[in-house]
């Protein structure tokens with residue numbers, strides 16, 4: 001799926017579905033399930049790499065996880081999340097980092113946690129042929145400034161999100177993630193712009209929805225109030241590991257079926 005295909009889904013009866021993916025087998029399963037967009041989110045930091053936040057995640061780490069996801073997919077759009085400080089300081093460096101995601105990791109697009117400082121960058125990347133998904137509302141890379149709380153909850157904050165949505169639309173963003181904003185704010189942003197909105201904790205009226213895969217499959221220890229576990233992979237993983245430990249302990253595994261013997265190597269000492 002390319003940026004133009006995503007744009008064409010604006011207002012479609014069938015909402016866009018986006019999930020995070022950080023590795024090849026997960027990407028393969030999610031594509032087979034029919035997910036439209038795979039986001040290699042910087043949430044890999046806290047969900048998979050053991051960090052307390054997304055801030056330590058590096059360009060190399062996102063490039064490596066993105067390449068794994070891209071190798072495993074044909075149809076789904078692969079979006080690389082630009083990590084903290086990989087953009088926003090030096091515009092040329094930001095172009096280089098975003099370019100690496102397409103050239104080296106074979107992403108189809110990048111996502112940028114957006115604000116007033118990313119409008120020009122969005123325009124430049126789009127002109128260069130690097131599709132940009134903007135991200136407004138709660139932007140966890142700003143957690144030291146804003147905390148991880150609801151955004152756009154008063155009139156002036158909501159108007160700022162609306163204004164930034166329009167600025168990024170004009171700059172060429174092909175879609176917009178809206179995170180943890182009131183559903184009525186997301187509905188108005190969605191109605192007033194021409195690019196698809198993809199909500200997370202932003203109510204039912206966006207053009208699509210995104211969640212982290214760890215929450216959806218029930219792998220993470222906890223689930224955000226606006227998210228939902230649709231499976232119990234954590235429980236399955238633990239019971240498989242316990243069954244393995246029991247089977248090794250009891251001698252039930254490995255059985256003859258799992259072993260092989262060769263006549264010529266019976267007497268080696």
Ligand code: KIV
Pocket residue numbers: 020039040041042043044081177179200210211212
């Ligand atoms: O990094 C991430 O997983 C994200 C999504 C939650 C939108 O940015």
